[in-house]
Each structure stands twice: as C-alpha cells, then as structure tokens.
Amino acid sequence: MPAGSCAPSWAGASPHAACPSSLSNMMMTPEHQPKTRTPSRKCCMQPVVDKILHVLRTEDDFLVAGHATPDGDAYGSAVAVCHLLSRMGKQFRHYTSAGAPDTFDWLVHPEAPRSSLQGFIPSWSIILDSSDSDRLDPEVRDALVPERTVNIDHHLGNSLFGALNWVDASEPSVGTMIAKLAHGLDIPLTGDLGEAVYLAMVSDTGHFSYGNTRPETLELAAEIIRLGLNPGDFNAKFEKSWTPQRIRLWSHALGSAVLHCGGQIGVIRINRDILRNTGADDHDCDGLVEVMRRLKSVRIAVSIRETDNGHVKVSMRSHGNDNVQLVAKHLGGGGHKNAAGATVAGTMDDVEQLIVHHGSEVLNLTCPDKACDPASEQAQTKA
Template sequence: MTAAIKASTTDSWARVLRLLREGDKFLVAGHNNPDGDALGSTVALGWLLEALGKTYWLYNESPVPDRFSWLRFSQPLQQAHPDWEPRWYILLDCGDSKRVGKDLAARLPLERTVNIDHHVSNRDFGAVNLVEPDRSSVGEMIGYLAQELGFPLKGPLGEAVYLALVTDTGSFSYENTVPKVLELAATIIRQGLNLARFNALLQNQWRMNRLKLMGDVLSRARLFDDGRIGVISIPKAFREERQATVEDCDDMVDYIRRVKGVRIAVSLREDGPRKIKFSLRSTGDTDVEEIASSVGGGGHKNAAGGELHHSLEDAESLLVRMTREYLALADKNPSAAS
C-alpha cells in the first residue's frame, strides 16, 4: 500500500479495498444536510464504483445543496431507497449511524455496514470500520482508495475529492492541512483539475438573499469574555423576511471567527420552536468538539456543532456559559482543555 496509508490501519484499508473489488450492490450514503466532504466523498465513491462496474445507489436524505449543483454525478443522488436490496451499505462522514437520517438509520443492517469516517467521536458502528480522525476529510480517504485501486484522480472523480479537501480544510487554512493533504491536492491539479474554473464554481454561488441576511445577522454580532467569544444568532424570522434558506446560513460562523481576539466562534440558527442548530469554530488547541459533545453534538477539534431544544435566547446563554467555562479551565490548566 502507498505511504499515505498508516500501518496501524492497514487491515481496515485492505478490508474496504477487497470489498470494493469483490462485492456488489452497494448503497452509498453521507450525512444529511451534506457539506462539501459528505457530498464530495459520495460523488467520488460513486465514480469509483462506476469504474469498477458495480451496481450501486447514491443516497442522501437531503437534496443536493444549490451551491454544489455543478458537481458531476455518476448517477443521480436519490432521496428514495432502491427497489433492490443492497448487499452493503457504505456510510461516509457519519460520526454515528443516525447522521444519515431517521429513515435509513431505522432500516440500516449494521452487520452489512461499512463505516468510513474521520470524526473523533466515531465508535466503529459498522461491520467494517475505516475511521481515521487525523484525516482532513473522508474525501481524502476516498482519494487514497482510488489510488490503491489504480484510478487516476482526474475528471469528476478528482474534482469531487478536491471539493472534500478544500471545504473540510477551510481552503487549506485549518490545522488539518498537513503535507499529505497538499500533496494529494497537487496530484489532482497535475492530473487536470482546472483550478480557476473550480474556484469560480465553488465560490460564486451566493444569492442576493444570502447577502442581505448576512448583513442583518453580522450587524448583531456580539463579543463576550473580553472578546474571546464571538456569537451570531439567526432567528427564523430573519430568514423568512429575506426569503432566505437554511443553506444561505451556512458558514456565517466563519466571519465571526475572523474577528481579532476571538478564540471560539458560536453560530445559532433557529429552525423552529425550541429547535436550534449550533456551530462552533476555533483555531489552534481550542477543542470545540469537547464542548459540542457535552450537549449531544460532535465534530472535530476546530469545527463542531449540534442541535439544542431550547429557545434561541436560552441556547445562546447556555453556549456562552459553556465556552466561558471551557476557556476559564484552559487558562488555569492548558493541558486539560487542549
């Protein structure tokens, strides 16, 4: 196997590779409300299965987000189940099996489930588990699978892997941007990715509704704890007034993180009565996954989130209190909160 595959997980890689070569009738699913990694890895694996001549089904509980509508799929992404019984279910970028949504999670045969993920909270729920929390993205892992199977990372396959890399590394700015990630990205570019075209497709997808909503939200941003905690809240009424979608709220948390002195950025989105989606962002050794997991969420060290069943005001108060407590502990004992 290539140098990119660690000796400690060689057996897991070998099991997945053997399954892809010898198995058939796959259902591939990423987590619902897919981000660039969940969707990119799904698309990339679809192209791999297509090249291998397999029968497969690409599933997601949620439709393709508008901002990724330019992605080239090997077959349409479905919100329904196939009329044939899959032999294997491959779950991508799911910290736990519930992330695929209630419908698929309820019928998921774990004894025939392949779990490919990079969340530190993943508890190896599948019959086959390829879980590496130090990977930048699941798309990175699919890229290595493609290389092991002898397929170049070009065309829509390379494009999908690159999407996963660039989105889950914050355009190669997060701590998970290690040399191997940049080397894989460079390989994709060398094999034909038009970087200017790709960036235009990825970045120039905003609607005016989103821009106006951002103005409403960012004008109400607040700082706490001497400027170390930045918070934005998105009431449902704001979205309705601007005729904005949930998707239009994506990544707004990154703007408050860019404020000088902010160590933890908090975004809260009101989806309904007592239904709040929250996102946490940080840099360096500040571990927001620890905060998110304490209230049933999850994610990664510098990017995490979850859902709270509180009013918007109570959810904000809770998260501000928790982040303050985390930073206070970090001040007293850095090793206990890093």
C-alpha cells in the same frame, strides 16, 4: 467487535475503539515494542481499509450517503465514491433528502442523487463524514443494516456504528480518505472524480489554510492538479454559487451577531423566521461561523440555527489550542479540536447560555458582562 474495525493486536488497545490519531501513547508488551519507532497510523488502518476495498470489489448495489444537510466534504466524498463505483461497473444509489445541494449543483455526478430510497434494498451501505447514525437522514438510518455498513469518518468520538469502521481523526477530510481508496483500487483521480475529492478537501481545510492541512494534503491536491484539474476553473464554480437569498441571510445574521466574554466568544443566531423572510435555506448558513472567527478578539466562533423539529444546530470554530470539541462534548456533540458541533434540544437562548458557560470554562475566562453588539463602541474596542 464489529468485523473489520481497526483493532491492533497490541496490549492496551481496546478492541472496540477506532484507531487513535497517534499511536505513540499506546501501551505495548515488550515483545511488541518497536526497536526504532512507534507503529505508524497506516499500520493500524490498513486491515480495515483492505476489507473495505474487498467489499467494493466483490459486492454490488450500494447505498451511499453522508450526514444530513451535507457540506462540501460529505457531498464531495459521496460523489467521489459514486464515481469510483461507476468506474468499477457497480450499481449504487446516492441519497440526499433534497437531491443535489444548490451550492454544489455544478459538481458532475455519475448518476443524480435521489431523495427517496423507496424500492431500493442495498447490499451494503457506505456512510461518510457522520460521527453517529443519528446524524443521518431518517430514511438512510432506517435502511442501514449494521452488519453490512461501511463507516468512513474523521471525527473524534465516532460511535463505530458499522461493520467496517475506518475512523481517523488525523485526516483533514473524508475526501482524502476516499482518495486512498482510489489509490488502493488503482483508479486515477482524473476528471470528475478528482474534482469531487478536491471539493471535499478544500471544504474541510479552508482552501488549505486550516491547521489540519498537512504536507500530504497539499501533495494530494498537487496530484489532482497534475491529472488535469484547473484550480482557477474550480474556484470560479466553488465561489460563484451564491444567491440573493444567501446575501440577505448573511447581512441579517452578521448584523445581529453578539459577543460575549469581552468579545472572546462570538455568536451568530439564525431562526426559522429569518430563513423564511430571506428566502434562504439551511445550506445558505454554511460558512457564517467562519466569518465570526475572523474577528480579532474572538477565540470561539459560534453559529446557532433553529431546526424544523425544534432543536438547535450548533457549529463552533476556534484556532490553536482553544478546544471547541470539549464544548461540543458538553452539548452531546463532537468533532475536532478547532471545528465541532452539536444538535441540542432547547431554545436558542438556553443553548447560547450553555455555550457561553462551557466555552468560558474551556478558555478559563470570567464572563460578567452581558452580550454586546459587535458594531458597538465596546465591541469595536475589544475586537
């Protein structure tokens, strides 16, 4: 098994699996059976966390990267790791293919992210918020040495592509996991480090409004605020980052959205022509799917976006027991119960049909009706 992967010594635990979000259903031999309670997730996670902390303390020359086209959790977590390494006096390079995303260019970085790894040979790579190495930019993927890769993630179905795999699907964000590393290193979540962790947290919890928000999440936010972060100042930077191009894109995308299955599956479509005509970029698409989720009738909200290489990037959201991770699995993707995605080869029309087909199965729906315009009388009635 990869060195440092989380593998309890209990019978029934696969040596190649990441820790489950709950250990309550694991089979145990009598000698390992707890007298009063099921082993906690921390019991399972601590060995790999300790090994990651050891790497951070003893190694140098790190490559830090999140998934391609990083969102707030991937970028905020990466910047937070860079602040940790900087405070420890370590050398590192943070890679993003286009440098700092415009949406987050206000976030203070200890060293500007690079768009090239030419001439840089990392001793260790720290990969964040990526369920598989295929989700990384090609230059990062080519630089990885699996035996010297730390993989920190919270997605179901992570492929465990590193030597040290800390994967916990119960964590609301990778940012909360980075905060635990900071605690383990006795580095306070002050200043720019705290703000980077806070960005990661609010991005993946919808400002602490999603079902993945736990008491510990709010307690961590309170800790960062006590250490000096001003939520009002943060939100002013976080919210006031839109451009005219983004407004034009959202106007077009929302105006052309369609509903399926009596309004229960809502789809937003974005092709390359729309992006070119509005002057927007891929980052400007972030958050569109959340708007579709706000329709009363919609149980599965979807955005599908055409990529430069002829694939279709799918993002899905839901509420409660409507499991979009099952839909994503049919498409070769993954994620969480209420937030999942995939990248699929094919046309947007074909991918949309697949989503409606598998989505209707997950919701146990019969969908005889054709897609309808959300602004139509039919859609307004059903929404």
